[in-house]
Amino acid sequence: MSPDETQTAPVIQPTNPKTAATLIVPVLVACFVAGALGVYGKLHEPTGFAVNVAGFSSPLTVKVWLATLAFVLAIVQLFTALVMYGKIPLRNASWLGGVHRWSGRLAFIASIPVALHCLYALGFADYDTRVLLHSLLGCFFYGTFAAKMLILAKKGVPGWALPLFGGLVFTALSGLFVTSALWFFTTSGVKF
Amino acid sequence: MKFKAPLITLGAGLVVAGVLYTLNVDLSNDVERNNAAANQTATAAAPAAPASTQPAADPPPSTAPASSAPAGDGSGNAAQQGTVTYAGSVDGGAASLAIVVNNGKAIAYVCDGKKVEAWLNGTMANGQIDLKGTAGSLTGTYGGGQVKGNVTAGTKSWGFTVKTAAPPSGLYRSAASLRGKLDASWVVLPDGKQVGVQRKNGEFSEAPPFDVNSRTATVDGTQVPIEAGNPNASSGY
Numbered sequence: 001m002s003p004d005e006t007q008t009a010p011v012i013q014p015t016n017p018k019t020a021a022t023l024i025v026p027v028l029v030a031c032f033v034a035g036a037l038g039v040y041g042k043l044h045e046p047t048g049f050a051v052n053v054a055g056f057s058s059p060l061t062v063k064v065w066l067a068t069l070a071f072v073l074a075i076v077q078l079f080t081a082l083v084m085y086g087k088i089p090l091r092n093a094s095w096l097g098g099v100h101r102w103s104g105r106l107a108f109i110a111s112i113p114v115a116l117h118c119l120y121a122l123g124f125a126d127y128d129t130r131v132l133l134h135s136l137l138g139c140f141f142y143g144t145f146a147a148k149m150l151i152l153a154k155k156g157v158p159g160w161a162l163p164l165f166g167g168l169v170f171t172a173l174s175g176l177f178v179t180s181a182l183w184f185f186t187t188s189g190v191k192f
Numbered sequence: 193m194k195f196k197a198p199l200i201t202l203g204a205g206l207v208v209a210g211v212l213y214t215l216n217v218d219l220s221n222d223v224e225r226n227n228a229a230a231n232q233t234a235t236a237a238a239p240a241a242p243a244s245t246q247p248a249a250d251p252p253p254s255t256a257p258a259s260s261a262p263a264g265d266g267s268g269n270a271a272q273q274g275t276v277t278y279a280g281s282v283d284g285g286a287a288s289l290a291i292v293v294n295n296g297k298a299i300a301y302v303c304d305g306k307k308v309e310a311w312l313n314g315t316m317a318n319g320q321i322d323l324k325g326t327a328g329s330l331t332g333t334y335g336g337g338q339v340k341g342n343v344t345a346g347t348k349s350w351g352f353t354v355k356t357a358a359p360p361s362g363l364y365r366s367a368a369s370l371r372g373k374l375d376a377s378w379v380v381l382p383d384g385k386q387v388g389v390q391r392k393n394g395e396f397s398e399a400p401p402f403d404v405n406s407r408t409a410t411v412d413g414t415q416v417p418i419e420a421g422n423p424n425a426s427s428g429y
Contacts, residue, residue, distance in 0.1 A: 060318055113208075
């Protein structure tokens with residue numbers, strides 16, 4: 001999840017010029033992932049329940065805290081990315097790449113049980129603006145995330161692509177947090 | 193090798209999602225089996241509750257047929273599935289309790305089958321249930337297919353854990369128009385047992401049994417309709 005995972009980027013490869021065409025496959029995959037999640041969420045009859053994680057008072061609080069964890073890690077992502085791109089001056093920051101990668105992986109893994117509960121137990125819903133926005137952002141998030149991972153693994157990607165997709169992933173996750181966990185904290189209070 | 197790491201991340205995510213999905217499907221299958229078993233026993237047990245007709249595949253569901261069925265509060269999109277019913281005995285078994293929830297609105301009836309009873313209503317959302325009534329109150333939490341908490345009826349108070357139950361298990365009350373004839377309420381437990389209290393001339397006593405299929409009770413030759421409790425009913429509870 002970091003620019004330095006694309007160690008190949010600074011290397012000039014005349015045979016493989018940086019071109020936006022390399023983005024076609026990742027963007028198509030993104031569209032496919034987002035679309036597939038949306039279709040599944042809409043077609044699968046919501047069960048109203050899903051496996052629970054022990055130690056919390058309800059499945060909802062589990063989701064709220066995992067989503068909060070993912071959001072906090074996403075802020076770490078934003079910060080480390082800004083440092084790596086030189087937007088925040090910080091010297092001797094060779095550890096940043098590792099922090100960025102692992103916080104990203106953790107955030108991604110933490111988000112999965114939440115998303116699965118949403119998809120399996122609740123489905124794609126549109127009964128109010130918050131819920132519709134959340135459903136759309138959820139599909140969009142995994143689409144852009146898949147695209148970003150694919151872009152990281154690709155050679156000859158234009159320099160603006162990673163910050164763009166990283167930014168989209170961060171924006172989507174922030175939106176998801178605001179429309180779910182933050183909403184829960186403000187309407188139901190902070191609960192475990 | 194290094195640039196493959198993002199692909200491994202994606203793959204790991206897929207594996208985690210796959211494992212969770214499998215667990216969920218397993219859970220759904222369990223719930224379906226339990227619900228089917230509960231329905232089967234309930235219909236078989238409706239007139240006289242013979243214990244021998246319980247399906248052999250499952251352990252006798254007399255205590256909790258739909259036990260592992262974690263269900264919600266009928267909120268959110270899940271509301272499209274309709275109402276969720278919880279029923280069972282309070283801790284110690286001195287009283288029976290049923291809770292019916294639809295889209296965050298809940299009603300409950302608790303009684304000891306002799307003289308203590310309370311009708312309660314309120315909200316059930318975001319993991320919390322909070323119900324009140326003229327004769328008592330109920331507070332607790334829910335999740336994973338059960339509601340847990342404390343219920344008060346009159347001077348009595350009990351802790352409880354009740355699980356989701358399939359129809360006809362639930363709560364019932366004699367129709368408002370004929371309460372002059374019969375003013376009674378019942379909890380129908382998951383095993384089909386009816387526990388009810390009736391009010392007659394200001395005195396509480398054990399309610400007579402009613403026919404859960406035709407939803408009528410016969411009092412002095414008069415057929416009194418019995419209504420299933422519904423949180424969206426405007427009044428009557």
